[in-house]
Amino acid sequence: MxxxxxxxxxxxxxxxxxxxxxxxxxxxxxxxxxxxxxxxxxxxxxxxxxxxxxxxxxxxxxxxxxxxxxxxxxxxxxxxxxxxxxxxxxxxxxxxxxxxxxxxxxxxxxxxxxxxxxxxxxxxxxxxxxxxxxxxxxxxxxxxxxxxxxxxxxxxxxxxxxxxxxxxxxxxxxxxxxxxxxxxxxxxxxxxxxxxxxxxxxxxxxxxxxxxxxxxxxxxxxxxxxxxxxxxxxxGHQPRLPDWVYEGVILGLKRGKAHAEEKLEQALAADMAVSALWCEDWAGIRETSFGARLFWDWQASESRYPDLAGWCRELESRGIRFLGYVNPYLCVDGELYPVARDHGYLATDGRGEAAIVDFGEFHCGVVDFTHPEACAWFKDTILKANMLDIGLSGWMADFGEYLPVDVTLANGVSAEVEHNRWPTRWARVNAEAVAERGKTAEATFFMRAGYTGVQAHCPLLWGGDQSVDFSRHDGIGTVITAALSSGLLGNAFHHSDIGGYTSLFGNVRTAELFKRWVDLAAFTPVMRTHECNRPTDNLQWFDSAELTEHLAHMSRVYRHLSPYLRALVEEGAELGIPVQRALFLHFEDDPEAHGIQTQYLYGPDLMVAPVVEEGVAAREVYLPAGETWVHLWSGVVEEGGRRLTVNAPDGRPPVFFRQGSAWRELFENVPGRD
The missing domain is CATH 2.70.98 (Beta-galactosidase; Chain A, domain 5)
Known part of the structure; x- marks a missing residue:
């Protein structure tokens, strides 16, 4: 050619x-x-x-x-x-x-x-x-x-x-x-x-x-x-998502074990489909002007999560997994930093001493992933012994993009040249630790940072730290663009923080935003909530019966569609085709499909058009030509090749399926259908 x-x-x-x-x-x-x-x-x-x-x-x-x-x-x-x-x-x-x-x-x-x-x-x-x-x-x-x-x-x-x-x-x-x-x-x-x-x-x-x-x-x-x-x-192809993911929403909670236990029972009492608890504060918390930050010394905090290993076993016996958080830095006031420093596992400064990075009211050393022994130590001590071996089934692998360009690395290559490679090196360390414990099919981790080749190591992307709002360039709509663009390069599995993350300068979540984000997340590979950077200032799903029920309902929708999602994940793992797809991937000859970025195909058979604007009760949806489409919630049949305005009440985002889909029976029995 x-x-x-x-x-x-x-x-x-x-x-x-x-x-x-x-x-x-x-x-x-x-x-x-x-x-x-x-x-x-x-x-x-x-x-x-x-x-x-x-x-x-x-x-x-x-x-x-x-x-x-x-x-x-x-x-x-x-x-x-x-x-x-x-x-x-x-x-x-x-x-x-x-x-x-x-x-x-x-x-x-x-x-x-x-x-x-x-x-x-x-x-x-x-x-x-x-x-x-x-x-x-x-x-x-x-x-x-x-x-x-x-x-x-x-x-x-x-x-x-x-x-x-x-x-x-x-x-x-x-x-x-x-x-x-x-x-x-x-x-x-x-x-x-x-x-x-x-x-x-x-x-x-x-x-x-x-x-x-x-x-x-x-x-x-x-x-x-x-x-x-x-x-x-x-x-490279991403590995398949673990089976437990399909059981429901991953609840993000970061206020200690007692809080997590209380909210889990609240969720289950509302008939919420729950697959896991994600407690990023498993290693402790420090309070900063930005909000609640984590204590970057990657070992279980006995004060916040007493007997975490025992609790992980108890949760798993109930069909619920426990997830944590980690990043490639060590805070200088933690126990692991001096160990890494004394063994020469940290990037150095111009004086040959451990380079120190300011992360906003606390300082950290940079683990040098060009140093084979540093990689082995991080995998063995932190990811295996401190996380996998005590029962964690996954984690957020954060901060791959922070390598300073003025540090000195063990491989002798300029940090300016290594900077873009760092997310891929970081992903490889995580993937190798999971594989070396024989848990690639059981555990997962998710990253926001990436570069060429990250696809072969990172099993799941998340869209990063969006603002808790509907803003054009940093709000809910950007996670769709993020999934579609990265998916074209072989990143088949993508998701986002339900409700967004960044809350600053009086910008806080509304119930409307949270419900719209829940509706979107039900039609992505993974549903996961986040309390955000200022948890007590922002609305959470457990703050009202209305929000609890809304999340519970959409978690059941997600679980109901899991047989279809499993097939899409299989295709993604084998071929690299994304679960969330730009319309033009299946409608090449329809010029209208080429420029649309606020709706997407969920696999080949579902058309999803989430509401990403504030204060609207309906949105315009384009149905590509050459197909007959069925409204998921009402069963109304629409011909393709045209735009139409679709009502979008909470819990019923505009979603259509192909009339001739082999999954039609599954779609016709979705919870909440007329």
Whole structure:
């Protein structure tokens, strides 16, 4: 499907008759240069600047045969020294440009791919604000996503003013230098350096990298689903979710054992389907101005959870699992920090001493995952002995995006280069610990941070720390975009904090928001609540009988649909196809389906359109052409190829199923149906 056409001083790559890449003296597609970067990190938020010293096109190209491949030798002009040498070869799935040589001093490169005016572009990791990336540029650097993420809002302004944490549309915990095109191809740059993918030009896409990438890979497929499968095979498949997940909602509680026991009984009395308790405070709490933070010394807190191992066994005997929390940092006032420091397991500073990172009113050391012995110690001491072995069935694996760029690492590689790799290293440590205990099918963990290759290790993503509101760039709607964008790159399983997480500057949850988020979460791979960063200031499901019953009802809907979800998870584990799918994956020929990002397909047979705006009783839903659709709750039949306004009372979000679905009987018996 991909073909290469060469001349003595030019090269072109086509997909069929569609030009993807062309470099010649008249229109160079490769540029090199030099720059000096400045990174300023403050609690996971980065201020990044580049002083560009030079940018030059490589106008002279010599194309030489190299077996079945071609050797491309780039110079600035014919008499110049060699600047860049690439090997271009076709592969089973596309084509690959591999770097063989780069002249000393080059630390900036730009790569242009041909674009078309009406082309759509998706991907670049987990994007929160926009599914279609066309018309914007996307810096790719793992970081805190920011609070509010919209410079026109009060919350973002206050976050910038007080914590340098407001963020923008492109900030994300999980970037990846990979995109898909509506022209049925995908492009991936193999690099961990800072990159910026620019899709603002009519005639070309420009990919900037603050390095010479190892490879530029092109993939082609005859369908969008085929393209997703190809990328999933390239980056790795997630393992299946454990069986216990399908039993109901995971209740997030962080006020100690007595509180958790009380709320569990309240949930069960309301006939809530409960699969697990997630008590992130299992290792203790510290109070800060941001809210209740955890004590980062990863061992069970006897004062908050006495005899945790015994309680885990008791809960499991009742069919309920216990989950915790961990991240790759150790607080300096804990017991584990001096052990790691004295063994040389921590990243160091310029003086050769343990580097200390400010996390807001407490300080931590950075476990060095480039050090094999540090990895083994963290797995054996924390993830196995302190967590798996006492009965934890999973955890949130947080903070993979925080590696400072000024620390020194054991492998000798610059922390600037390692920064984007860190989420994947962190995911691997967690996955290996679970596998080494033989519990891959029984335990799970979930992450917000990611980068290339995280798919092979992280079994479940979550959408990060959304604000507890309906805001366009940081509220409930962003978790749909996050699931759809990351799903295109082989991340099949995604979920979010029900009710959001970040509550600052008077922004608190409403009952309306919480119920809308519950309705959405029932149609995702995992339902999980979160008390948020300020639990006592915010509404919780257990604060009123109305909210308790609402969560209980939707948990039963989720459990009822679990046979269908199990089939989708099986497909995701085998092929990498996401559970939550952009409409165009199944409706390629329907142009209306290509730009929709606030509704999604839940597998091939359910169309889900959650309410993501405040104060509305109905929402517009697009039903793709070529199908007849049945309203899940009423049974009303609607023809596809049109938009309609659908009433959306609490507990009945707009959901439709294909009339000819093999799962029709399951759907017709969903709880709450007329």
């Amino acid at each position: 991909i073909r290469v056409i060469t001349e003595s001083h030019a090269v072109s790559v086509y997909l069929g008759d569609s030009l993807l890449f062309r470099h010649g003296s008249d229109a160079p597609a490769v540029f090199v240069g030099r720059g000096q970067a400045r990174f300023d990190m403050y609690r996971g938020n980065f201020d990044i600047e580049d002083y560009l010293e030079a940018r030059e096109p490589l106008t002279h190209l010599d194309v030489l045969q190299d077996g079945e491949a071609h050797r491309l030798a780039f110079r600035r002009h014919a008499e110049d020294e060699l600047q860049l040498e690439l090997r271009l070869e076709t592969t089973r799935d596309g084509a690959c440009l591999t770097t063989r040589y780069a002249a000393p001093g080059i630390n900036r490169t730009w790569w242009r791919l041909a674009a078309e005016r009406d082309e759509r572009v998706w991907g670049c990791g987990e994007q929160m604000s926009y599914l279609d990336l066309r018309g914007r540029h996307f810096p790719l650097w793992t970081s805190e996503p920011g609070v509010g993420r919209d410079k026109s809002t009060y919350v973002t302004w206050r976050s910038d003013l007080e914590n340098r944490a407001g963020g923008n549309y492109y900030h994300t915990n999980y970037p990846q230098p990979t995109f898909l095109s509506s022209r049925y191809y995908a492009c991936h740059l193999e690099t961990s350096s800072y990159a910026d993918f620019d899709f603002r030009h009519d005639g070309f896409h420009e990919l900037q990298v603050w390095a010479v990438p190892e490879r530029l890979e092109l993939f082609a497929a005859p369908s969008y689903l085929g393209l997703v499968e190809t990328l999933a095979a390239r980056f």
